[in-house]
Amino acid sequence: MRKQFVWLLSLLIALLFVASACSDDSQNTSSDDGNDTNDGGESGDVITYDFFDASGPGEDINTSETTIGKMFEEETGVNFDIEHIVGDVNQKVGTMIASGEYPELLNAEQSTDAVIDAGGFVPLNDLIEEHAPNIKKMYGPYLEYMKRDDGNIYIIPSGASHGYVKPANLEQGAWWIKRDVLKELGYPQPKTLDEYFAIIEEYTAANPEIDGANTIGFTALTHDWRFFALSNQPNHLAGYPNDGGIMIDMDTLEADAYPDNPETERWLKKLNEVNDKGLFDQESFTQNYDEYLAKITSGRVVGFFDYRWQVGQALDTLAEDEDPYNDYMGFPIVFEEGITDQYLDPVGFAASPGIGITTAASEEDQIRIIKFLDHIAKEETQKLITWGKEGETYEIDENGRYYRTEEQIETTSNTEFRDSFGFSYFEWGWPRMNGLYEDGNAVEPPKQQEVASLMYDDGDKEFLEAYEIETFTELFAEPEERPWYPAWDTPIETGSPAQLYEQQLDDLMKRKFPEIIFANPSDFDSQWSDFKSSFETLPYEEYENVITESVKRKVEIYEQAQESAE
């Protein structure tokens, strides 16, 4: 008897361990496989689904633990366990594909095409038609863009543009220079690549050391998939927006892979020359992302090119400290005067990535989830996730204009508050509009003039006055109309020559660009022609065709929409 009891006890303990190892530590209101219902008190049944978000790392949380997530739960009876990506997206999503086990809701980022190819997402066309009038309204002009070759919509991306608002602060690419440098040289305004590097040269010659460490003239981010921060540069210098690895002719709509173009040669030649003068960071091609950010935060770097959202961590740190002169200011640099810069994103619509409902959701679940998404697409909900609650996180003046008091600006930029309120989890990645609400207020508070002007501190104002501008984006040209923008969201079929090209080009550029830039200037020409002939062996035409086709299709849809609107 006694022996049996001991065995039973140990079995129980073992089971307990297994059970606790399998469950996660979040205190969700329902069980883990997500489909089970659970009586959630007064509001009736609350159902918890899993949402895997591959767009970036973050804290895993159940949406009902946030203020607005709780409101959504009360209104729709649905909440989500959000799990964020840790590590490599392709690997994680690849595992899901291979096992066929998906969370009910999935944002697969750059692996979206693969999930679609594997049949992981369910078509949303009928669901939207029947259950989601608000999504239909918000994405109205873009629904056609969202359709894949088979005519189905699988994912709902964020950012359906409604009207254009020029942002007050840079969010996109720019050539950055440390403010200290600008101040010392009497606030010069570089416009061309030559002028830009002349400033760096002048300052570095006068200040070989910053805070005891060697001054770094120009550094570059090249780590892993972020290599485009370097390879996109010639495109921007030639007056094109961030369309990825191709230039698109405004008239013929033909895509041109530009790595072998004269623009690229001209840009590399300049970097080669800059390197010869000792201004190019020798570690540009060996540092990883963290080392790059740390270097910029250290204040040793005079200038660099990057996208604001990519270098945000470093620039935010610099902005938060006491010293306004270690911040950086971005300029729209082009090859020569006469080229209109296109650094600001045009009104566009990225049809991928986005969130999709997977085959893990039963038909009933699909309807519940789409209704939840539709609830988010209501304009009043949109205001809740971008502005918050009136009287708490924003105010309305007598003209119906939204604004935030200084106190509210401070509260709403506090990470802890943003997490607990739910801004961090809902403001991007879910159905979202961009631009202006119907009442004329900006969707995003920082784009509202009333908020933006309050956000500048004394240090910012010094530079705004010196350059005689109201906002930092005033130096940048208005984006031209490019209905296909961005071209990089074109789906590339798994296993196609176009996909192979992307990988081979990446390898080739990563291998050859450092050689070309670090080469002795007298060897530049031979290095360049070497690269060019290697490039020509790649299936770049196949890639161009895929992009051209997609661009033309988008323009066609756009024109049809314009006509029917008239």
Place this chain on the structure above:
Amino acid sequence: MASGSDIAASTIKKEKQEKGLKVFLRKCKEQQALLWMTVPFVLWVFVFKYLPVWGWTMAFQDYKPAVSFSEQEWVGFKHFLFLFTDERFLGVLRNTLAQSLINLVLGFVTAITLAVLINELSNMKFKRTVQTISYLPHFLSWVVAAALVSSVLSIDGIVNDVLMGLGLIEKEILWLGVGEYFWGILGASEVWKNVGWNAIIYLAAISMIDQEQYEAAKIDGASRIQRIIHITIPGMKSVIVVLLIMNIGYILEAGFEPQYLLGNGQNVEYSENIDVFVIKYGISMFNFSLATAAGMFKTVISIIFLFAANSLSKKLGQGGLY
């Protein structure tokens, strides 16, 4: 030893008189308890080592996930052709073999040397400290270790500082930016990370050596060095041979993490090995078939190496694994 083998020989004779199957069943019954104990492990081997071999079929398909086996498209040797005809494959193979050989040789020499040196220490406290410090890096993840290595080797890192201070180099060297240095850096990092850990098994082998041999040698007037050469090393020989054979089986497994984490555009011609190539062109392009084909290739080569090493060691009179 001699008496033991006599007994064994006599049992074999006895068994031969009975019939094969009967003996087998009798033995099974005798060793019932032991056999039951092996069941979970046999199952484990079967589930994790033999069942996955079925997945090799993927190498001959254009494998698409979530599509049933009968609907997969069969493409023959297409993926092997892609692998072997890619102009970079030879370079990749060269890197794999070179990195592996360097790791193998450095790993063995340093671990054995460290084990012998530790064994010669008489101060227990110092001995334990050295052992602990030397095997601690083994527990670091390569992600952390690679970050340490790359910061030590950066332009303003400690390696450049020391070399400049000693006047050995005139200008800082970007160690990870020069392809030719990569194999050396990799070998050194592997040694730093694993030498203490690898030495443990040799220390265990040394502790099995009969202390009387040392005493006898001492009385015969053998010096410390002579004792190491003639007693310690021969005493470890069987362990060394077993480990060598097993490691040669892994010759194409030069590792993946350090090469992936320390590799960059400037040293790619020396850092990219088969595993990194497979990640780039297989896994991350969702081309699972190519990844499988590369895996098959590696397995076949490994088996060849394993058999070769085993028979070589038997010929040299060291006894093989089987």
